[in-house]
Amino acid sequence: MRTPSLSILCVASLACLVNSFARAGNPNEPVVVGQAIVRADSAKQLAKTITVLSQTFTGVAVLDSIEGRPIYLLSYGLAANQSLADVDAAITTLRAQGTIAWGELNYIGQTGEGQTDSLWLSGVGISEQAFESQYAVPLLGVTQAHERSRGAGVIVAVIDTGIDAAHPALEGRVSTKGVSFVPQSSSFADIGDGVDNDNDGLTDEQVGHGTFVAGLIHLVAPDAMLLSVRVLDSEGIAGNFQIARALAWSIDHGAHIANMSLGETYHSQALEDIVGEAKVKGVVVIGAAGNSNTNDPRQFPACDQSAVGVAALDWDDIKAPFSNFQINIALSAPGHSEFTKVGPNLAHCIVGPVPNGMYAVWSGTSFATAFASGTAALVRAQHPEWPSAATPLEEIRSTLTDTLGSTGAPIYALNPKFVDFLGASRISAVNAVAVGPIAPLIADVNADGNVDAADLSLILALWGTLGAATRADIDASGEVNAADLSLLIAHW
Numbered sequence: 118m119r120t121p122s123l124s125i126l127c128v129a130s131l132a133c134l135v136n137s138f139a140r141a142g143n144p145n146e147p148v149v150v151g152q153a154i155v156r157a158d159s160a161k162q163l164a165k166t167i168t169v170l171s172q173t174f175t176g177v178a179v180l181d182s183i184e185g186r187p188i189y190l191l192s193y194g195l196a197a198n199q200s201l202a203d204v205d206a207a208i209t210t211l212r213a214q215g216t217i218a219w220g221e222l223n224y225i226g227q228t229g230e231g232q233t234d235s236l237w238l239s240g241v242g243i244s245e246q247a248f249e250s251q252y253a254v255p256l257l258g259v260t261q262a263h264e265r266s267r268g269a270g271v272i273v274a275v276i277d278t279g280i281d282a283a284h285p286a287l288e289g290r291v292s293t294k295g296v297s298f299v300p301q302s303s304s305f306a307d308i309g310d311g312v313d314n315d316n317d318g319l320t321d322e323q324v325g326h327g328t329f330v331a332g333l334i335h336l337v338a339p340d341a342m343l344l345s346v347r348v349l350d351s352e353g354i355a356g357n358f359q360i361a362r363a364l365a366w367s368i369d370h371g372a373h374i375a376n377m378s379l380g381e382t383y384h385s386q387a388l389e390d391i392v393g394e395a396k397v398k399g400v401v402v403i404g405a406a407g408n409s410n411t412n413d414p415r416q417f418p419a420c421d422q423s424a425v426g427v428a429a430l431d432w433d434d435i436k437a438p439f440s441n442f443q444i445n446i447a448l449s450a451p452g453h454s455e456f457t458k459v460g461p462n463l464a465h466c467i468v469g470p471v472p473n474g475m476y477a478v479w480s481g482t483s484f485a486t487a488f489a490s491g492t493a494a495l496v497r498a499q500h501p502e503w504p505s506a507a508t509p510l511e512e513i514r515s516t517l518t519d520t521l522g523s524t525g526a527p528i529y530a531l532n533p534k535f536v537d538f539l540g541a542s543r544i545s546a547v548n549a550v551a552v553g554p555i556a557p558l559i560a561d562v563n564a565d566g567n568v569d570a571a572d573l574s575l576i577l578a579l580w581g582t583l584g585a586a587t588r589a590d591i592d593a594s595g596e597v598n599a600a601d602l603s604l605l606i607a608h609w
């Protein structure tokens with residue numbers, strides 16, 4: 118665990134993260150050497166793929182798959198005279214022959230903050246009070262928004278470094294159903310391993326990222342349940358295969374919104390497939406634009422046509438200096454913090470929880486993304502009837518995005534150099550929830566405006582139900598049980 122420090126915020130860019138491989142249009146993309154991803158639509162095609170690759174490479178085997186999808190992680194070994202270009206060539210041949218639908222190297226995604234070695238800053242004065250009163254709260258109209266929605270009944274998957282569920286800021290809104298896709302760790306908590314896994318001189322430098330993001334979502338949507346889908350390691354890094362798998366898991370476990378405060382400049386087919394599936398199934402994927410102050414290369418999933426990309430602004434709705442800006446970005450939200458010679462100016466800071474009950478300040482498009490996810494959760498909670506005839510599953514994403522975009526504050530007069538590159542507007546929670554009806558309260562299982570015997574009947578009728586997403590599973594634990602009954606009684 119890193120010692121909190123007032124002295125570190127940005128460390129100069131250090132050594133390259135992992136082995137790099139130059140690929141057309143994507144120089145210096147980091148990749149997990151020894152792993153490739155393929156989509157093989159039948160067992161016969163998969164077997165043929167293994168056979169063909171084994172003629173060229175050593176150690177070819179299926180390492181893993183994405184549950185319920187024909188997407189496989191393969192291993193391979195390279196001889197001294199072979200390179201990753203040879204793997205790419207073999208994949209291209211398999212695809213041309215129709216043996217696989219597609220294939221790719223296992224490129225790496227990470228937090229925008231990890232890409233630029235931006236670390237959170239904790240210390241004296243960064244308190245719960247600073248968290249609750251941060252500038253984003255009045256800017257977005259969060260307090261007034263809660264008069265119409267608090268996000269009840271909505272599940273937000275936080276696909277990140279894990280969540281410290283015991284942090285007081287999260288008030289029991291972290292589901293016990295979380296998961297970890299980080300190798301050698303089954304805990305979905307936001308913890309380090311004491312190892313500088315990416316050899317950049319910083320140990321566990323992105324621990325706290327998921328907790329910080331979760332805290333901001335919860336600040337905006339306090340009655341939404343958070344699902345910790347831990348996929349980024351303690352340095353904030355994961356292969357594409359695991360990132361796509363984490364999103365697939367979120368879809369399968371009832372998430373309405375998937376917060377992806379991470380990105381990569383390689384346009385992964387694996388991730389594109391699952392983001393497309395999310396859209397069709399009504400799960401809204403919200404991704405960070407990235408922190409490289411560029412419009413090229415774009416980051417994914419933020420710039421995927423089936424996702425919702427978010428850029429970062431400051432306290433005056435001016436583009437944050439680091440924020441990427443792209444035509445594919447849908448929305449903007451606050452994500453910048455001001456630092457002076459004597460420390461952070463808390464009146465102009467993004468403040469969030471970090472493990473061990475602490476609070477910290479941070480800057481990044483990851484945090485703009487979290488505010489957008491929280492606001493999306495407020496609006497989603499106003500529509501327990503979705504999918505409906507008017508809003509079918511595949512239109513939930515566009516309906517939500519249009520609502521957030523059309524109700525936000527205009528930003529282009531303030532950002533004339535970035536017209537059309539920061540999304541439709543800066544989101545406004547209070548204006549977004551003004552459009553729809555008042556949302557049901559937590560524990561209003563049948564969403565009729567009251568918490569009463571009718572809701573109790575539903576819980577009893579569904580008692581013991583496992584897995585399937587139902588509003589009777591109030592705490593999103595994956596089971597309708599005594600914990601849900603306790604919540605019902607508490608909110609009667």
Ligand SMILES: [Ca+2]
Pocket residue numbers: 313314315316317318319320321322352
């Ligand atoms: Ca490191």
Ligand SMILES: [Ca+2]
Pocket residue numbers: 309310311312313314320321322350351352
């Ligand atoms: Ca580590």
Ligand SMILES: [Ca+2]
Pocket residue numbers: 560561562563564565566567568569571572
């Ligand atoms: Ca009710």
Ligand SMILES: [Ca+2]
Pocket residue numbers: 589590591592593594595596597598600601
């Ligand atoms: Ca439950």
